[in-house]
Amino acid sequence: MRNFKEKFKLKLAENNYKFTRQRELIVETIVENENWHFNAEELFEAVKEKDSEIGMATIYRTLELLEKLDLIHTLDFNEESRVYELYIEEQHHHHLICKGCGKLVEFSDQGIEDFEKELEAKYDFCIDEHKLKFFGYCRECRDK
Structure with missing residues (x-):
């Protein structure tokens, strides 16, 4: 750093x-x-x-x-x-966000990166940025 x-x-x-x-x-x-x-x-x-x-x-x-x-x-x-x-370019990641407590979980997924490449090829489009966020409830909030 x-x-x-x-x-x-x-x-x-x-x-x-x-x-x-x-x-x-x-x-x-x-x-x-x-x-x-x-x-x-x-x-x-x-x-x-x-x-x-x-x-x-x-x-x-x-x-x-x-x-x-x-x-x-x-x-x-x-x-x-x-x-x-x-913002660290080499560490691209996405987020899971709990709507109950606000907990943030970072994750990376090669499948999403592969999907991005497929979209670029299919639509002849150069993607230079994407942000993916999933909203839901963590285990602790679901158990309440």
Whole structure:
């Protein structure tokens, strides 16, 4: 994940943004929790433990910038909150989302990737992105 920080620095420079201490701390916090799906408030709480002077506005601005630079993705699972995750090209995956408790499960499936290739061939179409989300109920919520 160290290269993520370097990638961030490079993208900032390419787009004429400064690499500030606040941005560095926010990115480090995200990277420390690399398998973390987080919302802005959770990130704020984690960053605040390291530097109480960083405000919520800085968190939102940095998340916006990270998304603009294609370093994180917003996952819109429900209307109540936006959830973010690191965007790592080599780790394409999909999500199972529990409508009861909000639990997120990541999964990869070669069959879906093969299906994408079939669609491209069948329709002479170049797919450069897809997002697949399944909604339902986890075992714990079904057992309640």
